[in-house]
């Protein structure tokens with residue numbers, strides 16, 4: 001018999017234990033909600049409810065301490081739970097936009113909590129370097145209901161473009177733009193951002209938070225974009241990383257972090273990047 005004390009799992013607080021139980025239940029709800037999408041809105045209610053609940057959950061500061069606790073334990077089960085929640089909630093965010101588009105196109109509009117949370121204005125996202133009349137705006141991950149582009153084109157009148165990896169999202173997005181934004185300069189394509197001619201002219205680029213490879217896209221955009229381009233990368237760290245892909249280090253020879261715009265009540269925050277030469281020239285100055 002060994003004299004060593006028996007190995008025990010480190011104790012976690014009741015709040016952290018409850019959080020793990022809650023997060024496992026969200027994983028099941030999200031997976032079921034995304035899997036039941038069939039091109040109609042018949043299963044929309046469950047998905048919309050879980051998205052609304054989760055948006056509240058990841059912006060509730062009372063959940064920050066238990067999340068920090070479960071994260072610092074670095075258990076493989078927790079890490080894979082968080083990764084799956086991010087994947088499944090991103091799928092649901094995409095389906096949520098499909099439901100909104102399908103409703104609009106069927107003559108039944110309506111908005112729910114999640115959209116109120118993600119619909120922020122373009123001036124807020126770019127802070128001191130907001131688009132002006134001569135700008136060109138590109139959105140990577142434009143979705144089925146390209147509300148960011150509709151808002152931006154309407155408010156600023158600038159030419160805008162969106163790309164999305166999902167052909168169904170591009171198709172629905174085009175119909176939504178036709179319905180809501182006729183006369184606005186908005187084009188949508190099922191292409192990689194670096195393949196789009198517009199990308200070379202873009203002065204402002206936004207990258208959706210739920211695009212998993214967003215930092216690889218930022219890396220590739222370096223070679224094909226203007227020297228004075230500004231990129232608004234939506235992200236979520238800490239508790240918000242349950243819903244968003246987090247911020248990452250960037251190659252300092254390619255991109256400089258100009259600013260970080262924190263928005264406690266919104267599901268994602270924004271990291272603003274510029275090329276090093278432009279950043280030195282004062283792209284972030286008032």
Ligand SMILES: C[S@@+](CC[C@H](N)C(=O)[O-])C[C@H]1O[C@@H](n2cnc3c(N)ncnc32)[C@H](O)[C@@H]1O
Nearest residue numbers: 093094141143164165166169208209210211234
């Ligand atoms: C539904 S929108 C959600 C927008 C949300 N407001 C945000 O900031 O993440 C995200 C869109 O990104 C698209 N997407 C995911 N990965 C992508 C990629 N690698 N390239 C382009 N679009 C992508 C999805 O198809 C989806 O339509």
